[in-house]
Amino acid sequence: MSKDVFDKxxxxxxxxxxxxxxEKSFASADDFNRPLQELVTEYCWxxxxxxxxxxxxxxxxxxxxxxxxxxxxxxxKMHVKGALRNGVTKDEIREVLxxxxxxxxxxxxxxxxxxxxxxxxxxxx
Amino acid sequence: MSKDVFDKxxxxxxxxxxxxxxEKSFASADDFNRPLQELVTEYCWxxxxxxxxxxxxxxxxxxxxxxxxxxxxxxxKMHVKGALRNGVTKDEIREVLxxxxxxxxxxxxxxxxxxxxxxxxxxxx
Amino acid sequence: MSKDVFDKxxxxxxxxxxxxxxEKSFASADDFNRPLQELVTEYCWxxxxxxxxxxxxxxxxxxxxxxxxxxxxxxxKMHVKGALRNGVTKDEIREVLxxxxxxxxxxxxxxxxxxxxxxxxxxxx
Amino acid sequence: MSKDVFDKxxxxxxxxxxxxxxEKSFASADDFNRPLQELVTEYCWxxxxxxxxxxxxxxxxxxxxxxxxxxxxxxxKMHVKGALRNGVTKDEIREVLxxxxxxxxxxxxxxxxxxxxxxxxxxxx
Amino acid sequence: MSKDVFDKxxxxxxxxxxxxxxEKSFASADDFNRPLQELVTEYCWxxxxxxxxxxxxxxxxxxxxxxxxxxxxxxxKMHVKGALRNGVTKDEIREVLxxxxxxxxxxxxxxxxxxxxxxxxxxxx
Amino acid sequence: MSKDVFDKxxxxxxxxxxxxxxEKSFASADDFNRPLQELVTEYCWxxxxxxxxxxxxxxxxxxxxxxxxxxxxxxxKMHVKGALRNGVTKDEIREVLxxxxxxxxxxxxxxxxxxxxxxxxxxxx
Numbered sequence: 001m002s003k004d005v006f007d008k009x010x011x012x013x014x015x016x017x018x019x020x021x022x023e024k025s026f027a028s029a030d031d032f033n034r035p036l037q038e039l040v041t042e043y044c045w046x047x048x049x050x051x052x053x054x055x056x057x058x059x060x061x062x063x064x065x066x067x068x069x070x071x072x073x074x075x076x077k078m079h080v081k082g083a084l085r086n087g088v089t090k091d092e093i094r095e096v097l098x099x100x101x102x103x104x105x106x107x108x109x110x111x112x113x114x115x116x117x118x119x120x121x122x123x124x125x
Numbered sequence: 126m127s128k129d130v131f132d133k134x135x136x137x138x139x140x141x142x143x144x145x146x147x148e149k150s151f152a153s154a155d156d157f158n159r160p161l162q163e164l165v166t167e168y169c170w171x172x173x174x175x176x177x178x179x180x181x182x183x184x185x186x187x188x189x190x191x192x193x194x195x196x197x198x199x200x201x202k203m204h205v206k207g208a209l210r211n212g213v214t215k216d217e218i219r220e221v222l223x224x225x226x227x228x229x230x231x232x233x234x235x236x237x238x239x240x241x242x243x244x245x246x247x248x249x250x
Numbered sequence: 251m252s253k254d255v256f257d258k259x260x261x262x263x264x265x266x267x268x269x270x271x272x273e274k275s276f277a278s279a280d281d282f283n284r285p286l287q288e289l290v291t292e293y294c295w296x297x298x299x300x301x302x303x304x305x306x307x308x309x310x311x312x313x314x315x316x317x318x319x320x321x322x323x324x325x326x327k328m329h330v331k332g333a334l335r336n337g338v339t340k341d342e343i344r345e346v347l348x349x350x351x352x353x354x355x356x357x358x359x360x361x362x363x364x365x366x367x368x369x370x371x372x373x374x375x
Numbered sequence: 376m377s378k379d380v381f382d383k384x385x386x387x388x389x390x391x392x393x394x395x396x397x398e399k400s401f402a403s404a405d406d407f408n409r410p411l412q413e414l415v416t417e418y419c420w421x422x423x424x425x426x427x428x429x430x431x432x433x434x435x436x437x438x439x440x441x442x443x444x445x446x447x448x449x450x451x452k453m454h455v456k457g458a459l460r461n462g463v464t465k466d467e468i469r470e471v472l473x474x475x476x477x478x479x480x481x482x483x484x485x486x487x488x489x490x491x492x493x494x495x496x497x498x499x500x
Numbered sequence: 501m502s503k504d505v506f507d508k509x510x511x512x513x514x515x516x517x518x519x520x521x522x523e524k525s526f527a528s529a530d531d532f533n534r535p536l537q538e539l540v541t542e543y544c545w546x547x548x549x550x551x552x553x554x555x556x557x558x559x560x561x562x563x564x565x566x567x568x569x570x571x572x573x574x575x576x577k578m579h580v581k582g583a584l585r586n587g588v589t590k591d592e593i594r595e596v597l598x599x600x601x602x603x604x605x606x607x608x609x610x611x612x613x614x615x616x617x618x619x620x621x622x623x624x625x
Numbered sequence: 626m627s628k629d630v631f632d633k634x635x636x637x638x639x640x641x642x643x644x645x646x647x648e649k650s651f652a653s654a655d656d657f658n659r660p661l662q663e664l665v666t667e668y669c670w671x672x673x674x675x676x677x678x679x680x681x682x683x684x685x686x687x688x689x690x691x692x693x694x695x696x697x698x699x700x701x702k703m704h705v706k707g708a709l710r711n712g713v714t715k716d717e718i719r720e721v722l723x724x725x726x727x728x729x730x731x732x733x734x735x736x737x738x739x740x741x742x743x744x745x746x747x748x749x750x
Contacts, residue, residue: 001627001630001672002626002627002630005626005627031591031594032590032593032594032613032616032617032620033594033613033617035594035598035676036594036597036598036601036609036610036613039598039601039668039672039673040601040606040609040610042672043227043664043668043672044227044606047626047664047667047668048223048224048226048227048664051220051223051660053216053217053219053220054217054220054221054224058183058186059224061183061186061187062186062187062190062221062224063224063228065187065190065191066190066191066194066224066225066228066229067228067607069191069194069195070194070228070229070571070605070607070608071320071321071322071571072571072607072608072611074607074610074611074614075607075610075611090282091178091281092178092179093282094178094281094282094283094285094286095176095178095179096179096187097286098173098176098285098286098289099173099179099184099187099188099191100191101173101286101289101290102168102169102173102480102481103188103191103192103195103480103481103482104191104195104480105320105477105478105479105480105483106290106294106477106478107317107320107322107324107325107478108320108322108480109286109290110286110290110324110325111322111324111325113282113283113286114324116282117282117283120282126252126255126297127251127252127255130251130252156466156469157465157468157469157488157491157492157495158469158488158492160301160469160473161469161472161473161476161484161485161488164293164297164298164473164476165476165481165484165485167297168289168293168297169481172251172289172292172293173289176285192482195446195480195482195483196446196695196696196697197446197482197483197486199482199485199486199489200482200485200486215657216656218657219656219657219658219660219661222661223660223661223664226661226664226665227605227606228605228606228607229605230602230603230604230605230608230695231602231603231665231669232603232692232695232697232699232700233605233695233697234661234665235661235665235699235700236697236699236700238657238658238661239699241657242657242658245657293477294477298473298474298476298477301470301473303466303467303469303470304467304470304471304474308433308436309474311433311436311437312436312437312440312471312474313474313478315437315440315441316440316441316444316474316475316478316479317478319441319444319445320444320478320479321570321571321572340532341428341531342428342429343532344428344531344532344533344535344536345426345428345429346429346437347536348423348426348535348536348539349423349429349434349437349438349441350441351423351536351539351540352418352419352423352730352731353438353441353442353445353730353731353732354441354445354730355570355727355728355729355730355733356540356544356727356728357567357570357572357574357575357728358570358572358730359536359540360536360540360574360575361572361574361575363532363533363536364574366532367532367533370532376502376505376547377501377502377505380501380502406716406719407715407718407719407738407741407742407745408719408738408742410551410719410723411719411722411723411726411734411735411738414543414547414548414723414726415726415731415734415735417547418539418543418547419731422501422539422542422543423539426535442732445696445730445732445733446696447696447732447733447736449732449735449736449739450732450735450736543727544727548723548724548726548727551720551723553716553717553719553720554717554720554721554724558683558686559724561683561686561687562686562687562690562721562724563724563728565687565690565691566690566691566694566724566725566728566729567728569691569694569695570694570728570729591678592678592679594678595676595678595679596679596687598673598676599673599679599684599687599688599691600691601673602668602669602673603688603691603692603695604691604695
């Protein structure tokens with residue numbers, strides 16, 4: 001493991017998904033899923049989110065589109081909340097998901113709108 | 126059909142995918158695929174790409190991510206060329222596809238890099 | 251928007267998914283998801299379901315097969331109920347889903363059978 | 376293996392995909408892929424296609440929709456030819472694929488139209 | 501149907517998924533889903549799981565990888581429990597799922613780890 | 626980057642995919658795809674393939690199943706060749722792919738058998 005990349009990833013992950021959530025994920029990790037937490041923090045959040053050229057707002061929008069297309073409801077809701085933290089507006093989320101309707105199909109789009117709405121209501125509550 | 130939305134879509138589609146290609150698609154259309162050409166032009170390019178809030182550059186990046194995740198090589202290559210027309214740089218395409226590696230998996234990412242490179246070489250030739 | 255296509259789609263959508271459900275979807279729509287409701291009603295239900303050549307019963311069967319393959323549980327349950335409204339029999343639904351087992355794999359088929367059974371029980375209740 | 380189910384499947388498979396193609400598949404089979412040929416013939420073509428309730432024309436249309444959604448170009452082309460043998464008209468194939476555009480997304484639909492057209496041209500040639 | 505293959509499949513299925521669960525599936529089957537139960541037992545569990553060359557432990561690991569990639573939560577949890585019955589250790593399940601992270605993407609991997617943990621907790625309870 | 630993990634990954638990758646192929650991939654890399662080569666070598670081949678608990682033969686079989694399910698022909702062919710290098714026999718490859726037929730569907734299985742056969746013929750040639 002590269003400690004620098006991990007540390008960078010840990011900070012970015014906390015800033016996008018919320019410090020409390022990420023710290024709890026590590027605190028509750030056991031031998032079964034600690035390697036997952038470490039791998040994801042270093043490679044996903046450090047080695048890729050930590051790169052320049054694209055800002056976090058753009059990366060968030062890309063993720064909403066991909067997670068809707070890939071049919072991953074848990075991750076989609078988490079990244080809707082992350083997108084709001086990264087400055088993506090509610091109107092921009094709507095536009096990303098309308099594009100999902102076209103390219104990934106109406107059912108993917110309808111599911112994504114319902115999940116995004118749930119996520120936004122959870123943020124407001 | 127809404128003629129206004131179709132016409133708007135026709136212009137946007139030509140500006141992104143190239144006028145020659147789009148005009149040829151319509152010129153060579155027959156009873157079998159003309160309804161496809163019309164539906165896609167109006168609905169995809171007029172009713173969604175024609176919306177405000179997201180610029181064409183952002184929409185192009187979303188498409189690259191989705192098409193790589195959805196495993197659609199023909200469309201991906203066409204939209205790499207469209208992304209270049211919409212001002213997405215080669216470096217930005219690389220960053221989008223590195224994010225694909227993480228979220229859609231290494232094989233999706235490796236395929237996307239190979240196809241993007243082919244598309245960029247075709248543009249240069 | 252084409253008002254004719256939208257109106258046609260609105261009627262077909264109500265006849266397949268139930269008037270109460272569709273009217274409630276529009277009544278509860280806000281700035282976030284109203285564009286989705288409009289897009290889906292016009293293009294999906296007006297411009298495609300509104301076409302001739304295939305009857306609604308056949309379109310329902312195609313949807314069951316695709317939604318099971320695409321792994322979209324919410325939409326699948328809704329369209330099982332729609333299929334019953336469109337005259338697809340319980341035996342025909344079973345046959346469509348057995349074909350899903352073969353072409354999309356056993357897990358897709360097993361999930362679809364469970365969801366279809368739930369939908370049919372909700373209709374009876 | 377059930378010889379009755381296999382024999383029934385062998386006949387149905389030949390009637391849909393063409394006797395020459397199926398016989399050649401068995402004649403050229405070796406230890407590596409003979410178990411595949413046997414499994415598919417019995418399980419797919421005998422045990423499922425051999426069932427009543429849905430006619431072969433309907434089964435062909437279901438397959439076109441699923442194969443387009445599942446992104447399987449080789450099988451899709453083969454089943455476009457099979458659909459024509461089973462009495463699905465060119466207009467009906469178009470309608471099935473327009474429904475794919477809506478439910479599986481524009482790239483899935485565009486790919487399917489291109490492949491269907493190729494298959495139909497190969498049949499004419 | 502081949503009674504021998506069905507009977508073999510019935511025994512293997514019970515040994516992997518638990519006798520109580522499988523017997524209950526058949527006892528509660530009705531005209532709608534009995535053909536599914538029979539088809540799956542004969543072809544999936546008899547004709548394929550019943551083959552030699554790969555042991556049940558290896559087949560279980562293959563299934564965990566495929567079910568995670570195919571995004572089938574219900575089946576994945578059931579097969580995590582089956583994998584434990586077939587002698588796959590908790591450490592080996594972790595390794596299979598880390599490989600899913602790489603090849604099917606981080607969201608597929610994260611979902612699979614969460615579901616596997618739930619399944620293992622249900623086994624312990 | 627962790628040089629140790631990268632170096633380990635580089636060795637493993639060469640041993641599975643062939644030294645010549647991997648060295649050529651790096652030699653021909655440019656600014657566009659060098660970050661991909663580095664990420665994949667470190668993250669996929671070092672951080673995951675480099676782990677203990679599962680041997681390379683088992684990892685190869687998992688990959689064949691996942692790549693067939695994920696519909697990635699290029700990667701599947703490369704990993705069929707890698708599987709042979711890792712000691713997976715032709716009979717074992719057949720069994721893995723028969724399991725794909727059941728869980729990912731007949732078209733996924735048929736495509737995988739065709740591609741595996743091509744890969745094995747290329748190895749022999």
